Amino acid sequence: MKARNEDEERRLTYVALTRARHDLLVSGSFWAGGVRPTEPSRYLHDLVEAGVVDGTAIPETTVHDENPLGEDGAQQLWPHVPFGQRAPRVLAAAERVRNANPGASGRYAADVDLLLAERRATRNAKHAVVVPHRVPASGFKDYLTEPDKVAERLRRPMPERPYRATRLGTLFHQWVEQRARTGGSLETLDVWGDELDLDADDLVDASPDAVVTDDDARRLADFQATFARSRWAGRTPVEVEREIHIPFLGHSVVCKLDAVYEIDGRAEVVDWKTGKAPSGADDLARRTLQLALYRVAYAEFTGRPLDQVDAVFYFVADDLEVRPTELLDRAGLERAWTAAIG
Structure with a gap:
């Protein structure tokens, strides 16, 4: 038993x-229990010999006779x-509660x-809000997929953390625009310029004083x-940063098209994305609503038949082109809006 206790003491000392x-x-x-004092641990003496502990800190014997x-x-x-001592009062208060x-x-x-x-009224008044006349295309998907959250934000606007367009996304959009306007001869962007009006997919949480x-x-x-x-590098777009407002069930949906190309007799709307690619089918379906709006907006703006207008995402960071196979037409978008908003 003595040897076992010494092993345990050595293990404890090692761990400490x-x-x-x-x-x-x-x-x-x-002193612990018992009537006689115990001797100091051998490991205390070892620490003194190693110079880790001051030897004068360990008394030679106890000052107590008992x-x-x-x-x-x-x-x-x-x-x-x-x-x-507060236990009786605390327990009595808990019992009263x-x-x-x-x-x-x-x-x-x-x-x-x-x-x-107020809570009952809030729960019973879902969607009972006035939707703004101007609806940005970047937020259109939220009205359709998260109407309750949008209604709550409209019903009780709250301050949000400062979101701003990332300098990186802004600079890339500016570079593509200036490259298109100069016939593709612009190799670099020397003037940083002001920020563009990018959609929510190109926004990040950033301090207002963020710099390049x-x-x-x-x-x-x-x-x-x-x-x-x-x-698209060798092509010149027919439209760049084109803003189109389309009437939509009593509202005006604001679409900002990054670029439109004429390819083989068809129009192709391209939405540049500097953020992350869709994380799954549901995420892609949400984003596709915005692309469908762009397609409808351009077709109606130019008078082209809708089936002659294509739309595609290009996620630059991943060099990934995403071309949805099914895009809603105006009737489909209106049905989805009516089902979600009423």
Whole structure:
């Protein structure tokens, strides 16, 4: 038993010495239970010999002739009562709360009734809001897929964290636009310019004083090189950054088309994306609603038949072209809007 106890003490000492991150508190006691003092641990002496512990900090013997804790040593109630002397008052208060009558009148009864009535009214008034006349195409998908959240934001506008277009997304859109307007001769963007009106997929949480970093410049150069290898690099768009407002069930949907190309007698609307590609089928279906709006807007703006207008996403960071196989026409978009908004 003595050898086993020594093994356990050695293990405890090893763990203590090797696990301490910054400081190690070493302590000992002559007295525990019993009527005779115990000797200091051999490992305390080893630490003194190693120069880790000051030897004068360890007394040679106890100053007590008898156990100062009494014959039974120190005692502690278990389980521990966390409230100490306040326990009777705390437990009595908890009992009153458990037995309280929720309908009883009190100091805050009127406030509670108003809050509960407001919650009931909110739950029963879904979509009971006035949709703004101007609806951005970038937010159109939220009206259709998350109408409750949109209704709540419209019903009770709250301050939002400062979102701003990323400098990287802004610079890429500017570069593509200026490249198109100069006939494809612009190799780099020397003037940073002001931010463009990008949609929500190109927004990130950023402080208002964000600046262009070296990493932004490097990634922009990567995007430019990727675009130069794309199938649009050698083409000149017929439209760039074209804003179109289309009437839509009593509202005006604002569409901002990044670029439109004439390819083999067909119009192709391209939406540049510098953010992440769709994470799955549901995410793609949500984003496709915006692309469908762009397709309808361009067809109606130019008078082209809808079946002669194509629409595609291009995720530059992944060099990924996403061409949805099914895009809703105006009737389909109106049905989806009516089903979601009423």
